[in-house]
Amino acid sequence: METLKIDSLKADQTFNGELLVDKSFLLLGAGQKVTIELLKSLAVWGITELTLDKSAAPAPSIHQIADNTSDDADEFVTFEKKETEAPKMNTSIKEALAKAQNSSNEKSRLNGVMNVYNEYMSYIHSVYTRYATHGDFNKDELFETVKELCVFVKENRRYLLRISPSVETRTKNYLVSHAMRSTIFAIVIGLKLHLNFTQLQELGVSCILHEIGMLKLPSYLYLSEKKFSHAERAKIATHPLLGYQVMSQANFDISIQRAILEHHEHEDGSGYPQNLVADKISDYARIIAVVCAYEAMSSPRNFREARTTYDAMVEMLRNQNSKYNGDVIKALLYSLSIYPIGAYVYLANGKIGQVCDVNPDNPKNPIVQILGETAADGEPRTVETDEGINKIVRVLNKDEAKDAVKFFEKKSS
Secondary structure, eight states: OEEEEGGGOOTTOOOSSEEEETTTEEEEOTTOOOOHHHHHHHHHHTOOEEEEETTOOOOOOHHHHHHTSOOHHHHHHHHHHTGGGSOOOOHHHHHHHHHHHTOOSHHHHHHHHHHHHHHHHHHHHHHHHHHHHHSOOOHHHHHHHHHHHHHHHHHHHHHHTTOOOOHHHHHHTHHHHHHHHHHHHHHHHHHHTTOOHHHHHHHHHHHHTTTGGGGGSOTHHHHOOSOOOHHHHHHHTTHHHHHHHHHHHTTOOHHHHHHHHHTTOOTBSOOSSSOOBGGGSOHHHHHHHHHHHHHHHTSOBTTBOOOOHHHHHHHHHHOGGGOSOHHHHHHHHHHHTTTTTTOEEEETTSOEEEEEEOOTTOTTSOEEEEEEEEOTTSSEEEEEOOSSTTOEEEEOOHHHHHHHHHHHHHHHO
16 A cells, blocks of 8 residues: 555546545545545545555446346345345344235235335334444344345335335435335346346445435434525535445445445536546446435425426436436336336326336336226236327326325225
């Protein structure tokens, strides 16, 4: 390792190794440029020297990950065979999982999945509470729980993506709700990109903990609904660095540390805290940046209604100024469809349905469950939308969807 004085650094300078603070905190990855903003931040932080570690190699790209990994189904089989090597998972989650898997019909399966979802929410809440009160993590339990979550998401994707938080849940447990939904979206995208199981676990852990730095800030900054001052926004913008420091002190792998440090970076260099661009951003961080933005757009807050998932998807596809990675956005689109799973839609034949699955060949024409109609086996009737009588005309807004569901529930009773 080599010691570098801050005075010797220049804007746009790069190094063939990682720049570290105190020989342990990652500041810049190999090949990343020093920015004027970073130099100013170092001056504010009072840091006078850094360490250059030339043994570090750049992280692989999303393309490399996808090209160099085997099919995700095989990875799941391999991992499940090793289940006895890992500690037992949370008992309440395991019980809820068993009930969900034994559900006999569509409605009970959806209810079972909702119960498991709530158990995972409770678990994430306990992880954040433990860190807030004890300053540590049960890492073995966390990785074991995320292992089970990855399997659960893979098997129940089309049910999980129909779940959306209420305003009350979102306001009361903002960090937990945001972490839960973002993690589900991230795992779904990871599966689409054919990440192997270890990578899925790391991505899931990173996404659950990506806002952990917020706990180092006054709670009103992440619980308040008011408009923040410039100084308050500046404080909030420190949470990726604070989260990175938490992860580093807890000895999480560098890939997880970087994901948390860089999850607010943008492809065009407009993000923070390092103003990284394009392939200088780690792949996990690129995925988390997309799911965070999509989750925030499609969730309700006290001061505004949530956008429809369709509007949020359109906004992501617009990708103004190319802020987000195109491959990740494409994976989001093909995982949820342009009319995302859970959206209520009005069809050209006058029927109303809820999007329940994607069409892998065409993200514009998802599978829709028709409200008020059943198939021969008694299960809800589903149709593949098209450009004819089953064409989606428009997405129902929140009030229309609520009224439609209430009408058909009353009709069926």
